[in-house]
Amino acid sequence: MKRIMLTVAYDGTAYCGWQWQPNGVTVEEILNRELSRLLREDIHVRGTSRTDSGVHALGNLCIFDTETRIPPEKICYALNQSLPDDIVVQDSCQVPRNFHPRKCSTIKTYEYTVWNQRFPNPLERRYAYSYYMKVDVEKMREAARWLVGEHDFKSFCSKRTEVETTVRRILSLDIRQEGCKIIFRIRGTGFLYNMVRIIVGTLLEVGRGMYPPEQVKTILQACDRAKAGPKVPPEGLCLMEIALQEDPWKYAEENERLDQAIETREEEPV
Amino acid sequence: MKRIMLTVAYDGTAYCGWQWQPNGVTVEEILNRELSRLLREDIHVRGTSRTDSGVHALGNLCIFDTETRIPPEKICYALNQSLPDDIVVQDSCQVPRNFHPRKCSTIKTYEYTVWNQRFPNPLERRYAYSYYMKVDVEKMREAARWLVGEHDFKSFCSKRTEVETTVRRILSLDIRQEGCKIIFRIRGTGFLYNMVRIIVGTLLEVGRGMYPPEQVKTILQACDRAKAGPKVPPEGLCLMEIALQEDPWKYAEENERLDQAIETREEEPV
Numbered sequence: 001m002k003r004i005m006l007t008v009a010y011d012g013t014a015y016c017g018w019q020w021q022p023n024g025v026t027v028e029e030i031l032n033r034e035l036s037r038l039l040r041e042d043i044h045v046r047g048t049s050r051t052d053s054g055v056h057a058l059g060n061l062c063i064f065d066t067e068t069r070i071p072p073e074k075i076c077y078a079l080n081q082s083l084p085d086d087i088v089v090q091d092s093c094q095v096p097r098n099f100h101p102r103k104c105s106t107i108k109t110y111e112y113t114v115w116n117q118r119f120p121n122p123l124e125r126r127y128a129y130s131y132y133m134k135v136d137v138e139k140m141r142e143a144a145r146w147l148v149g150e151h152d153f154k155s156f157c158s159k160r161t162e163v164e165t166t167v168r169r170i171l172s173l174d175i176r177q178e179g180c181k182i183i184f185r186i187r188g189t190g191f192l193y194n195m196v197r198i199i200v201g202t203l204l205e206v207g208r209g210m211y212p213p214e215q216v217k218t219i220l221q222a223c224d225r226a227k228a229g230p231k232v233p234p235e236g237l238c239l240m241e242i243a244l245q246e247d248p249w250k251y252a253e254e255n256e257r258l259d260q261a262i263e264t265r266e267e268e269p270v
Numbered sequence: 271m272k273r274i275m276l277t278v279a280y281d282g283t284a285y286c287g288w289q290w291q292p293n294g295v296t297v298e299e300i301l302n303r304e305l306s307r308l309l310r311e312d313i314h315v316r317g318t319s320r321t322d323s324g325v326h327a328l329g330n331l332c333i334f335d336t337e338t339r340i341p342p343e344k345i346c347y348a349l350n351q352s353l354p355d356d357i358v359v360q361d362s363c364q365v366p367r368n369f370h371p372r373k374c375s376t377i378k379t380y381e382y383t384v385w386n387q388r389f390p391n392p393l394e395r396r397y398a399y400s401y402y403m404k405v406d407v408e409k410m411r412e413a414a415r416w417l418v419g420e421h422d423f424k425s426f427c428s429k430r431t432e433v434e435t436t437v438r439r440i441l442s443l444d445i446r447q448e449g450c451k452i453i454f455r456i457r458g459t460g461f462l463y464n465m466v467r468i469i470v471g472t473l474l475e476v477g478r479g480m481y482p483p484e485q486v487k488t489i490l491q492a493c494d495r496a497k498a499g500p501k502v503p504p505e506g507l508c509l510m511e512i513a514l515q516e517d518p519w520k521y522a523e524e525n526e527r528l529d530q531a532i533e534t535r536e537e538e539p540v
Contacts, residue, residue, distance in 0.1 A: 011393055056393055088390050088392045119279075119360055120358050122281040123279070123326055125356070
């Protein structure tokens with residue numbers, strides 16, 4: 001038995017998010033189905049970031065355990081043959097048996113893309129939020145500075161959440177313009193439910209002049225969802241990367257040796 | 271009666287190209303249907319660039335004649351309400367009654383996007399050609415230089431074409447890299463059938479080292495389609511812009527005065 005980690009990219013348009021749901025197809029469900037077919041085992045992947053319905057990813061991570069003899073780095077090639085074209089596994093590798101990226105220290109990078117022109121761009125409609133109102137990017141950058149660092153983000157979190165603490169750390173929040181696109185790039189060690197989309201919705205309200213940049217400080221302090229801006233739609237959001245802050249093998253050298261010993265025995269001809 | 275020009279953007283994925291066809295839905299057909307409904311007249315648009323099946327556009331131009339009293343610049347707003355979300359009219363304006371962009375001097379800009387990594391990117395799959403082989407961009411740039419200027423592009427034209435001359439002028443052919451994307455930007459006064467896609471297919475063969483950059487000169491001189499590279503698929507191609515080289519009104523001032531006189535009379539209360 002070995003543990004495999006996959007780096008998964010998907011167009012979330014057709015999916016009810018990552019996690020299995022009774023109504024609607026999810027990315028997790030498709031991966032379980034195709035991995036089980038490929039490896040002829042009952043496979044259950046465990047994801048790292050449970051992206052919401054309609055949200056995209058270029059680098060979500062998940063793990064699963066398998067008895068397969070397909071070399072770990074070849075699994076992505078085999079799996080991509082049978083996956084629908086809106087899910088593509090970018091990488092597969094072996095990790096220690098006791099490793100789970102959700103328990104490990106990570107930095108997540110999200111990008112939210114806004115198409116800022118009077119009419120939508122049909123080539124961007126699936127991956128950008130079309131927002132026609134004029135915005136002042138410099139004011140949004142000024143407002144964004146209040147959000148960087150460790151804060152209680154209760155005002156920027158959907159009420160449905162059930163977490164112990166709403167304190168999170170944003171490492172950076174950069175806003176860049178590329179033609180008619182405005183791209184919000186947010187890096188942090190963890191995010192609350194809908195946090196990125198509420199932050200972007202609030203910054204856009206600053207951008208169009210509904211309130212001054214420093215109002216964001218007041219919104220943070222209020223710890224009240226009603227004070228922040230609206231949640232922008234999912235199509236603009238993409239989980240770009242989950243960067244592991246420690247080498248999976250570092251804390252598991254003992255396990256690795258154990259695993260390899262077992263594998264060597266298994267691969268001897270019987 | 272006045273003549274209106276539309277700037278049309280579309281995601282070509284779902285369409286059998288621009289021009290009306292017996293089998294399959296085309297962009298022209300959808301525009302005719304929705305314009306006829308909106309203006310309560312039988313409208314027939316005339317396009318400028320007949321993009322092929324699956325090819326995209328951000329700035330195709332078309333004209334039509336109408337008796338409508340909707341102000342020309344408001345037609346795009348009204349029309350976008352009923353168009354499917356993969357066709358968006360970016361602009362509408364009045365042009366002289368005798369004006370047709372196909373008869374006027376224009377510069378067309380096409381971009382062809384290649385996703386150059388071992389696996390496709392699901393967020394680019396509709397708008398980029400996924401090509402996993404390593405390519406040398408500098409060699410492609412060197413090869414591209416042979417194509418700029420006025421040449422007989424018979425080698426770079428699908429045999430199905432029926433044109434008087436295969437001589438065309440390429441004004442510029444730039445290749446830029448943006449992360450894993452390679453974008454070919456080609457500007458010219460006119461293009462032959464499949465010309466951009468055969469040029470890109472040939473440059474990619476140079477890029478992967480199948481023949482040296484200067485071979486492109488030999489291919490041009492051969493005037494033989496069989497000597498050039500393959501035609502790359504349509505999803506990577508986008509008609510970015512058709513730039514009119516003359517002011518539509520300049521050569522039609524007489525018509526304009528005539529039109530306005532007629533309209534003024536029509537709009538008097540009866």
